[in-house]
Amino acid sequence: MERIAIVGVGQTKYERRKKGEIFYDLVYEVTVKAMEDAGFTLNDIDNVITISNDFWDGRTISCMAVQEAAGAHDKNVSTVEGDGTFGAFYGAMRVLGGFGTTLVVAHSKGSEGDPRFITNGMFDPIYHRPLGIEVLSASALQANVYMEKYGVTEEQFAQVSVKNHGNARKNPLAQLPMNITVEDVMRSRKIADPLKLLDCSPISDGAAAIIIANEERARKAHKKPVWIKGIAHCSEAYFLGDRDLADPIALKEAAKKAYAMAGIRDPLKEIDVVELYDAFSYMEPLWLEGLGFCGPGEGGRMIEKKISTMEGSLPVNPSGGVLSAHPVLAAGLARIIEGVLQIRGEAGEHQIDGVKTALAQGINGPCGQSHCIWIMGRDQ
Amino acid sequence: MSNWIERVEPLTLKGQIKVPYTWSVGEVGSRFLVSLRDDQKIIGNRCSECKTVFVPPRMNCGKCFKRITDWVDLSPEGKVEAFTIVRFAYPLQPTEPPYAYALIKLDGADVGFLHIIKGDLDRLKKEVRVKAKFAGKRTGHIRDIEGFSIV
Ligand SMILES: [Zn+2]
Numbered sequence: 001m002e003r004i005a006i007v008g009v010g011q012t013k014y015e016r017r018k019k020g021e022i023f024y025d026l027v028y029e030v031t032v033k034a035m036e037d038a039g040f041t042l043n044d045i046d047n048v049i050t051i052s053n054d055f056w057d058g059r060t061i062s063c064m065a066v067q068e069a070a071g072a073h074d075k076n077v078s079t080v081e082g083d084g085t086f087g088a089f090y091g092a093m094r095v096l097g098g099f100g101t102t103l104v105v106a107h108s109k110g111s112e113g114d115p116r117f118i119t120n121g122m123f124d125p126i127y128h129r130p131l132g133i134e135v136l137s138a139s140a141l142q143a144n145v146y147m148e149k150y151g152v153t154e155e156q157f158a159q160v161s162v163k164n165h166g167n168a169r170k171n172p173l174a175q176l177p178m179n180i181t182v183e184d185v186m187r188s189r190k191i192a193d194p195l196k197l198l199d200c201s202p203i204s205d206g207a208a209a210i211i212i213a214n215e216e217r218a219r220k221a222h223k224k225p226v227w228i229k230g231i232a233h234c235s236e237a238y239f240l241g242d243r244d245l246a247d248p249i250a251l252k253e254a255a256k257k258a259y260a261m262a263g264i265r266d267p268l269k270e271i272d273v274v275e276l277y278d279a280f281s282y283m284e285p286l287w288l289e290g291l292g293f294c295g296p297g298e299g300g301r302m303i304e305k306k307i308s309t310m311e312g313s314l315p316v317n318p319s320g321g322v323l324s325a326h327p328v329l330a331a332g333l334a335r336i337i338e339g340v341l342q343i344r345g346e347a348g349e350h351q352i353d354g355v356k357t358a359l360a361q362g363i364n365g366p367c368g369q370s371h372c373i374w375i376m377g378r379d380q
Numbered sequence: 381m382s383n384w385i386e387r388v389e390p391l392t393l394k395g396q397i398k399v400p401y402t403w404s405v406g407e408v409g410s411r412f413l414v415s416l417r418d419d420q421k422i423i424g425n426r427c428s429e430c431k432t433v434f435v436p437p438r439m440n441c442g443k444c445f446k447r448i449t450d451w452v453d454l455s456p457e458g459k460v461e462a463f464t465i466v467r468f469a470y471p472l473q474p475t476e477p478p479y480a481y482a483l484i485k486l487d488g489a490d491v492g493f494l495h496i497i498k499g500d501l502d503r504l505k506k507e508v509r510v511k512a513k514f515a516g517k518r519t520g521h522i523r524d525i526e527g528f529s530i531v
Contacts, residue, residue, distance in 0.1 A: 020385040058397060116470045126405050127436050127522050128494055132473035137481050140464035145483075148462070148506050192481075193465040237442060241483045241492030242434075245462065 005225030008038025008211035014325030017111040018205040026207035027069035039222030047099040048072035051087035051106035084333025085362025085372035106330040107207035140192035143282040150297030158185035168320025170349035175325040201326035230262030233372035251290030258373040275335035332362025455487035456512040
């Protein structure tokens, strides 16, 4: 693959409800931040991708409503519906396809809709949607399958929530920094067994943007480029009943392809920090298995051994992760941005020492039907 | 400017997009739902290549990319493969919580069938046997099965 890099990033603070800004304003804010970060002006942006979803925005063809705020006036623009990592993947392809630079921006205001109604809408309208299933109950189903199959425990899930909310205390952009204990998680309100309130990510508002550039243009950016070493995504069956929910095969496949592209043989040794899509606490151990950091069923023990803490050998979500802020469509892009900040050494108080290689993950569809993996590196 | 917003309750406009849709359930889906409605019977179909028995039935196997033609009568009974007990309420739910969502492996099928389980929830566990209860008034809809109950 030709060398391409991330040269600019921008994020809003993530909050339960943005009172003063509409979508357009959030997109404008992160677009300006990403350009300032790169030292670019609008003239340096060749192509724009906006990421949104009509159900979440409550307006049709919602991406189209923010393209001016993304600096797309008189430019080539495409819109992607789904998680930001997938939009960024498309952005990378546009750069490989000949554009010198591409700005990718995602926004989400969970406060303006009803996430249960909205996520019920992602299920098939004939057989599943009329049963009222939405993301909380579907995810709880997956958590239960995972526990049944491998004996992973609710306490192990709770440890993820304790860790990630604790990490969020070092991230000024996180929405839910919290000093909590496993007992607090275990005692929190039951949502859908085995998930309790503190196992679940919050409703959030926020936006995120990145600028991807080819090698020539990356050299003109202010900051040291963060090179895209490997990217891949993969999808599996749509009906929950067709899948083994404890075996994330799409994630395994996406990881395998991304590792091969990045030349990674031993992910545990070669990757220094991981930012993954932990919309629910059980997802961290399950996704760690899918990413090949441990064998099937070993994710829970990995959490217990504190390998994924900031002091551990594989820090996971030092930013606080999705559990600490869940702007649905921007959350994956935020994972990429956190990877970039870690590699640059600009993650502030939640910086991990000496990060050379970072992994970011995004998901799309119920129970992680699709996964998108990004491997980013300091060195070419 | 930025202080100004802190001192007032900003305006919030309420709205709702209402768009009617009609979804054709297709030839295969129609046969499945008509069977629920008229015969109170759950049917599936089998891929001739991988032999998977699907429920709800599909016209094609997504893995083998083969047209499926072989119909199979399934039992209204099966065992629970996975479940969650829902503790929160919201308007689209088919019944009052607590109730369970479960993936049920119907006798004769190879994939999990998503539906709800009502009552007796403290007896609910993996592998427990359940049986479909059909609605009195049926319209050719997935909720012609009112739910499953533990046998
Ligand atoms: Zn087949």
